[in-house]
Amino acid sequence: MNLTSLSGAGFWLGALALAGALFALQRLRVRHREVTVVTTLFWRDALEETRARTLMERFRHPLAYLLALLVALLGWLSFGAPIADRDDGSDHLFVLDVSAPMAVGERFEEATRALIDEVRRTDRAHRHVVACGSRLETLLAPGEDELLLEERLAAVEPEACAPGVERALLVLARRAGEDPLLVVHLLGDAPVRTEVLALLGDRTRVERILPAGSDAGSQRVAPAIVDVACGPSASGLDRVDVWARTVGGRTDLVLVDGADRRTPTTVATADGRTLFTFEDLAGDGRAVTVEFEGPGAEPLRGRAEVVLPDRRALRVATVADLPTGLEMALRSNAGVEFVEPSRAEVVVRYVGDDFGGGLPALELSTADGDDEAFVLVHESDAADPRSLLFEALGDLGLEWIDGDELATATGRAIELGERVGPVRAFRLWAELCGSGGAFARDAAFPLVVARALEWLSGRADPHWIVRAGDPLPDARAAFEPNGAESTAALDPVGGQLVPPRAGLYRSGDGAVLIAAGPAARPFDDAVTSRDAAAPPSSAFDLANLLLLLLAGLFVVEWNLVRRGRMP
C-alpha cells in the first residue's frame, strides 16, 4: 500500500500526534468523589458541585481509547489517499491506438474502457499511458492519478491517420540490458510486425489487450478508403487517371468532380482490397473527392480529397524577336502553350528585359556579355554550386551537347556557370540559338530547351500516391493546411515532410493532396493477445473501504457514546 497525498514520515508523525492527543484527552477525565444527598431532588446539583477540576487523571478505559484512536487513524489514513501497492518490478507502457481504424463502431470506446480498467491495476509510479495517432501524446505520466486519464481521454478521438503504434514502440519502448522489464499493453488493432518486436530488445514484452466482449481483435474490416493515387492517363498528355483503393468490400465508390458524379471505369478486387479506376480526368490542379455513395461517406474513412496533378501545357510567354532556332524549338514543343505574360509560368526573354517581371526565365545573353555559354541562375546562395552544376548536366541534358562542335563553331570555350539571382533563370548565348547557330543544329538543342523550361517552371512530378503518414516527394517545401483542421504549418525543419493526417493541404506551387485512412490490417500481427481482465469494482477500492470503515466506526462510537458506554 502506498499513500499518495502523504509521505510515509508524514503519515506516521500525524498518527503519533493523533495518538498523543487522544491519549491526553483520555486523561482529562474528572475524578469522582462521594457526596451524600438527602433527597434525589438535589442529585443533579450535587453532581455538578462535586465535579473535580482535576486536569489529568490516570489513563483508564483503554478500549475506548483504542476505538477513538482507530477512528482517528482511519480518517488520517484516508487523508493520505492510500492505494494498493501493485509494483511488480516492471514498467508498464499502455499504448492506445487512435488511428483511423479505431473509429469503426465501438472499437475506440471499448479500448478506452479496457484501458482505464487495466491502468487501475498497475502501479501508478511505473505506468505510462500514451495515445498514438498522428503523434505521440501522454495521457497519464508515471505517478499521475488515474483520474487524469479519464479526463484526458475525453479529449481524445480517432484521427484520420495510419496506425503509428510501431513507431511509438520504437521511440518509447526500446530497453537496454540493465533496464527493468517493460511491459507494453496495446489497446487497438494496429498490428506490430515481428521485425519491430525484434528491434525492441528482450527487456520489452508486448501484449495486446482485447476488450471484453468486443471483436476488435478479429479480422473485421469496415469499409474504408485506404489511399488515393493519381498519375498520367493514356488518353492524353494533359489527362490524369485517379485510383482509389478501399477495404471492406463496398463497390459503390464515386468520384465527385464539382457537380459531376463519376462512376469508376473499372473495379477490381484482389487481396481483400478493391481498386477503383477513374479515367481520363483533366489534369488541371483542381480538387476532386472520392467517396462512398450513400451512408458511410464520413470524412475519416469514407471520403478522401485529392488535388489532381497539373499536367496542362506549360504556359510560356516570349518576346517577339527570338532567334529563329529557339523559336522553332519552342513552337515544335507540344508541351508548351504560348500565352500573355500575365498568364505565363515561364518567360523567354533577353537578359536585361523586364518582360515577364519576376517570373522564371529562359534568358538570352550574348557571348560578349557572359563568359559562360550556359548559366544557371538560382535563388538561394545556400545551394551547393557544384551540386547544382553537376545535377544540371543531367537534368537539363547538357551532357548531350556536342561541346567541341559548339566551341569550334563559336571560337569560344563552352562553359557552364551559376549565379545567385532574385529569380530562377537559365541563360544561354543568343548566338547559339539562331537557325544557323551551332547549338540550334545540335540534336540536343530541343531537348535542352524543353528540359530548361521544365526546370524553370518548378513543376513537381505528379504525385502518384497520397496518403497520410507518408512523406511528400517535395520534402523541402512548406505546406499550409487549407482549412480549420490545423493552423500550424507543416515544416520539415530539415527533414522529410510527412502530412500527419488526412486533410486537404496545398503547397506553394499549388500541388497536392491528401487521402485517407489506412487499412485495418495491412500486414500480419506478431503480438500475442489477451482478454482484458474483468473491470475492478471501482467503488470499493482501498480508499473507499477505509472510508466505509470510518463511517461505520463513527456510527458505532456514536452508539456507545449515547449509551454511556464510551467514557
Place this chain on the structure above:
Amino acid sequence: MRFLEPNFLWLLPLVVALWFWPRAVTGRADLRAFLLRAAALVLVVLALARPVVDTSVERGDAVVVLDASDSATAAPVLPEGVRDFVRGARRAALVTIGAVQLGPKDAELFDARLSFARDGSSSPLGAALEAAGGLVPSGVPGAVLLFTDARATRSDFAAGAQALAERGIPTFVSRTSATEPNGLPLSIEPLGTLRVGHTGRVRVRGLGATDSVRLESGDGVLAEAFATSADGRFDAVLEFEPPTAGFVAVRVVAAGGVAEATLAVQDPLRVAYLGGRIQGGGEALGQLLGAGFDVRTSPRADDGSLDEDAAGTVERLLGDAPLVVLDDMPAEALPEGLLEELAERVEQRGTGLVMSGGSAAFGPGGYADTALEAVLPVDFVQREEKRDPSTTLVVIIDTSGSMGGERVQLAKEVARLAIQRLLPHDKVGLVEFYGAKRWAAPIQPASNHIEIERAINRLDAGGGTVILPAIEEAYYGLQNIETRYKHVLVLTDGGVERGAFEPLLRRMADKGMTVSTVLVGGNLHSEFLVDIANWGKGRFYSVPNRFNIPEVLLKQPTSAQLPSYRTGNYAVDARGGSVWWGGERPTDLPDIAGYVESEARPGADVTLQVADTGQPLAASWMWGAGRVGAFMTEPVGSGTEPWSDWPEYGRFMGRFLARCASPDDGPYRFEARRQGHEVVVLATARFEGANANVRPAARTSQDRAFDFVEVGRGIFEARLASDPERELWLGVGHTDAGARMVEDRRLVVPSASVPEVAVDPADQLDLDRLAAATGGGSLATTGLRFGSRTTTGAVRSLAPLLALLAVLLYLVDVLLRRLPRRAASQRASAR
C-alpha cells in the same frame, strides 16, 4: 466540483437516523454532539462519492533533451537558469541521446528519464524530439529545452517537430559545439546504374578538404580521383569498372577518414543478337564488348535461316532484353511480324534497338518500306545509275512473193528504224524467209551499220511464206548470245503458213527471248500475228503504210541502284557530347573499310561520321520510349577490320550499345525508400499490359519476400519492416508463369543512419526553424516559459481533504466530550 461515485450520496439521509438512535437527542450537549458527528459522517459520505474539482494547471511540464552523441565535443551542462525553470515545473522529464552523466543534484530534477542510443551508436534526434513532445501530457502546458549540436544520424525530424508545433509546446534550443571533421567523406552515391564490366561512376562528397579520394573494395583499389574542395566541402566523381556483379562492399578513403557503403552492381547487359551474314557474329560481338554484356544469340540466327518456324525461338531470345541488335540480317530472313514487333517494343516498352551491318542491313538488307525504316535514325540512301541494257535483235523479214512492191520496202524501213535504236554494245541479226530461211546477216554488233544496211538492201520479195523455220533459226542463233534482252522481230504481211508456233514461242519466252510481230501493209489486224506476239511475250504492230511506221520498242533504258555498301578506306570523325565518349572526344580514329551510305535524319545524334561525305556511321535517336541506333557497318566484320587495332573500339561500341539500351531491366521500374522503420518498394509497370501476366516481386538477401499490392493501374507497393540502422539488400524483378520470381535487378536501400561525425551539416536539424515553428527560441536569448495551449485542466480529488475534515470534527467532538465542564453553581455565579 463533480462526483465520480454519486451513488454514495444516497447514504446521506441515513445520517438523520443518528438523531433518534440509539435514543433521541435532548439538550444542548446532545445537540452539539449530534451536529459534530453528523457533519463528520456527511463528510465521509461525500468522500465516498469521490468529489473532484477541475483545476487549471499553472505550471507546465518541462522536458529537457540532452544530446551527448558522438559529434558533440563535450557533455552539456545545465545552466542555472534552466535548473530553476525545471525545478518550477509541474513535472520534469529528461531525454538523453548517448551516454549522459548528470550530477546528483541535476538527476534529482527529473521525474522521468528516457534514453536513446546509450552506446553512442547513433543519434536519433528525430525520435528524441518525438518522445519529448510525447512526454508532455495531453492538455498540460509544456516546454522542451533542447541541447544539441543539431546533427543526427537520421534526418527524420518532421514528425517530432510537427507535433511540438501543433501542440504549442515551445522549444528552446541551445546549440552545443560539434566536432568539425576535415577531409571526411560523407556519402557515396552511384550515378546511374552500376553494371559489371561497364564504366560506372560514383560521386563522393565530404566535409573539409582533401586532395584525392580513393575507392577500394576487397579486390583492391578500384579508382582514385582528385577532389575539388571549396567552402568547407569536397566533391569527387570516380569512374571505375565494377569487377563483379552483386552487392559490392566499397570504402572511400580520403584525407580525413573513411566512408563505407554497399553498391548494387547489376548483371551484364542482356543483348538479344539477331545476326545473319556474319558467321559467329554474336560470339565475336560478345568478345569485343567484354564482360559487361551478355550477348545471347539464337541458334539459328547465325545461319541466316530465321523463318517463321523460328518465331518462338526469337520471342524467347528477345524476352525482356533491354537491347536488340540486328546485325547484317536481311529483312526477309526474319520471321513474319518480327519487324513490327520490334518497332512496337521500341516505341511502347522502351527497348533499345541497334541495327548494324553492311550489305545485308538497312536498304541493301531490304528494310526499305518495312516497319523498321521509320524507326531508324537514318534515311536509306542508294545511288542510282542509268543503264541501257544490252539487246540482241533478230529481224525476220518476210521476202515472199506477197511482200512485193511497197510492202517489202516498208518492212525494210521498219527494220532500219528498229536497228537504229540499238546502241553499239547491242547486237543484231537478219533472217529472211521466202519459202526457205536464210541469214541475210548473222548476229553481229549493231555498230556494223554498213554491213547491216547492205544486208537489208539486198532483200527482195519472191518465193513462199514459211515463217516457222525462220523463227526457229533465230531461236538457235540467240541461244549463245549474252545480252540482257533477246528480241525477235517478225516483219510480214500476214500471209504465212500455220504450224506449231506456240510450243516454240513459249520455249523462247521461257529462255528470255521475246517475239514481236509487225503486220506490214494492207490489213490492220492479223489474229495470227497477235497470237504469235502473245505467245512470244512481245508486241504486235501494224504498219499499213509508210506514214504510220511505229516505234518498235525493243528495250527501255533503266536506272539501276548501285550497292549502297561502299567499300574502301574512309576516314572517320567523332561527334556528339560527352555521353558517347565518357570524356574527351577522340580525334584520330582509324579508317573504316566500308560502310552503308545513309543520311542522318533531323534530330538524330550522330556519334561517328565519314569525314569526306559527312554521312553518319553511328547515329541514334529516341523513338517513342526507346532509343534506336544505327551502326552503318559491320561491328565485327570487314567494315571495321581496321579497327581491330583501335584499343578503344570495344569500349566505344559498348558505350554506344549501352546508351541505346533501355535503362530498365524487366517489365517494372522499381524505387525503394526508407520511411522510418519501414522500407517501401514501389513498382511501376514500364508499359501498358506489363502486369497482365506478371507481377512485381522483391525479396531481401535473407529471402524475406515483399507482398505487393496494386495501388493504381500498374503501380504496386510493398512494405517491409526493417532496422533503420542497417542497409537492406534487395533483389527485385517479376514473377514468371509459374509464379516464381525472376530477378531483374539489385537494389541497396541504405541505412537511414550515418555515423554522426559524418553527418552533412546541410542535413542537420534546423534549430532556428524548429524554435520559430514551435513558438520557442534560443535558450541564450529567450525567456523560458511554458506553452499556453491547454485544452483540458488537471483534476484534484477532494476525498482526502474531506476525510481529514471528518477526523478533525471527530477530534473536536472528543475534545468537547472530554473537556472538564464548569459546575452549574459557577455558571450561575458567573451570570
